[in-house]
Amino acid sequence: MISGIHTINILLPLFYFLTLVVYFYDFLKGEKKLVNVKRVFLFITLFLHLIYIVLRTIAFDHPPITNVFEIFTILAITISFSYFLVELVSDIRGTGPFIIILPLIFQLISSLFIQDLTVVKEVLRSNLLGIHVISALLGYSGFTISAVYGFLYLVLYKDIKLNKFGLIFNRLPNLEVLERLSLYSAVIGFIALTIAIIIGIIWLPIAFPSFSYLDPKLVGSTLVWLLYAGGITSKVMGKWRGKKLVILSISGFIVAIISTILSNFLAQSFHSFY
C-alpha cells in the first residue's frame, strides 16, 4: 500500500498538470469537441486524488490534516472539487485554467515535501480538530476561488474599459457572473471559516491551556473573518458592488495567505505543527 501511495504522490502533480494543459488548450482554441474531454481529465484527477487520501488515511492511521504539507493536498482536492461543482452547476467553463493552476501548485509542494507520518501528537487526534481543519480548509478554498474570480473580474473589467477584446474578453463569462461567482464562493468560505473559528474557540482552551489571543494565526484569521464579514454586509446592504467588492475579496485572500505563512513558517504559533 505504501508503494502505491508513493506512486500516486508522484502521479498527482502530473495529472493536475495534464488537466491544466487540456483546460489551457481549450481556453486558447475554444474548440467545441474539447468541452467534455477536459471535464473527464478533471474527474479522473479528482478520483485519483480521492483514492490517495483514503489510502493515506488508512495506511498512516490519521486523515492528512496534521501538518502543512498534508493540508496542502487536502486544499488541492477541495479547490478542484469545488471548481468541478461550479462547472457542473453553472456550465461556465472559461475560468478553469485560472483555478486549476492552484491545486497544481498546492499538490506539487505537498508531493515534494510530504512524509510518511505514522506518529502524530496526541493533541491532533481529536474529532473536533478534524471538523475544525476541514471547515477551515473549505473556508480557504472558498476564499481562493473567490479571489480568482475576483481577479478575473478585474482583468475583464479593465479589458472592456480599454477596448481590449482578446482571449480574455472572448472566453470569460460576463462581469456580473464573475462577480456573483466571487461573492458566492466568498459567502461559502465565510460560513465555513466561521464554523472553524467557533470550533477552534471551543477546542483551543482544552488542547492548549497556555494559548495567547495574540497568536499570529488567531489575529490573522480574525482579520480575514472581519474583512469578509464587512464585504458581505456591504453587498447585502447594497453599498458595495463590482470592483470594490472583488478587491476586498482579493485582499482577504492575500491576508489569509500571509497569515498562514507567518503562523506556519515564521512565527512561533501553536498552529506550527510542522
Added chain:
Amino acid sequence: MNLIAISINHRTAPVDLREAVYLKEDEIRPFINFAKENQIKEGLILSTCNRTEIFGIPNSNETNHEKFQSLLLNFKPSQNITEQHFQNYVSRDAIKHLFFVATGIDSLLIGDNQVFKQVKDSFQIAEETEFAGYIMHRIFDAAIRTGKRAISETSISEGAVTVSYAAVQLTEKIFSNLSKKSALVIGTGETGEIAAKHLSERGIGNLTVTNRTQEKAENLAQKLNAKVIPFTEFRESIHKFDIIISATASPEILVNKNDVKAALKKRSNNPMILMDIAIPRDIDPETKKIDYVFYHDLDSLNIIVEQNLTKRKSEIPKVEKIIEEELENFWEWYNSLQAAPAIKDLRDFFEDIRNKEVEKNKNKFATEDQEKLDIVTKRIINKILHHPTIELRKADDSTGSGDSATKIGIIRDLFGINSRKKSEKD
C-alpha cells in the same frame, strides 16, 4: 443534371442594379408563374437586398442561362444590366453555389445567417406555388442540411459583424441577464432602430426610445412595444437606464461627463453602459474614465466587428469541407437515378422477395412441382416489371431532362431501394 442558376449579387453588380431586379415577396409568386409559362418546370427564386438568384430545371435541354437572364429582365426591365452582371452556373456547380449561399459564405457579411432564413423562405414559396418538383425538393433538403451543419459544426455565424449588433453583444459581456435591465435608445434613425430591435430581440427587460421628432420615436416604440420619453427630458432620466445607446445626427454632445457622474450617484454606482454609435459623437468620451461606466464608440465597436469577421473568414475552409461532403452525398443519390442501375436494383429487389418466399414455401409443394413454382413466380415478376422497365428506358433515352430521374427517384423511394441498398452496405 439540367439545373441552371443565374445570380446577380454584391460582387457582380452595384446596389442600384441589384435594386432594379430585386423581387419583393409579392412579386416572386407572379414571377414563378411567368417562369412556368416560359418552360421552367421547377425551381427556386431567391431575392434579397444583396442578391437575386434563379435556380431552375427547364423543360427542354435547349434552354440555357441566357433564357433565364432574359426572363428576369423581361419581368423587371432594366436597361443597364448586361450579361456581365450575372454569374451563371450549371448542374453540380449550380447546386454548389446554392450551398455556398445557404451557408452564408457567399454573403457580403460572411456567415450572415439571415440569408439561411431567406433561402428557407424561398423554398417555402416554391413549395406553395408547386414550383418545387421531386429533384428540387431533394436539392432543398440538401441545402438546408448543409446550412444547418455550417451553423452547428463551425463558428461561421458566431460573433457580431455589424456595429449595432456588436453594441448589444458587448452589453452581454457586462450584464448576465438583459431581461432584468432597462435600456434607452437615443435617436430612432436607421442605426438606432436596428440597435433597438437587437435589444428587443435579446429580451431587454425595459426598452425606452427618444427622438427629436417625437412621432418617429412613437412609431418605433409601437413596433417594439417600447416606451417613449420626450427628447428634451431624457437627460434627467438617464440614471434609470443600465444601457444607453445613442445614434443621433446631433452636431453637439448630448450627454456630458457631469450628467453621467450625477446619474451614477443616483444609481449607487450600479454599472452603466454607454454606446455611442453616432458620428459626430453624442456622448462625452471623457465618461470612459468614470468607474462603473463602460463607454464605447464606433471605433471600439468596429474592433469587435473586424475581429469577428476575421474569425468567420478563418472558418470558411471548414464550411467548404461540409459543402463538399453534402455535394458528394447529393451526387451519389442523383447518380443512382440512372436508368440501367435502377432497373437492375428494382429487379434484384423483386427477385430477392420472390426467392425468399419460394424457399420458405416450396416444401408445401410436391417435389415435381417445385421447379414449376420457380418458373411461374419468375414469370409473374417479369410480367409485373415489364412495363416499368420499358417506361424507364424510354424516359432515359428520350429527353434526359430529368423526367427519368424523377420517375426513378419515385420508384426508389416507393420500394425503399435506396435505404435497402444502404443498409446492406452498412
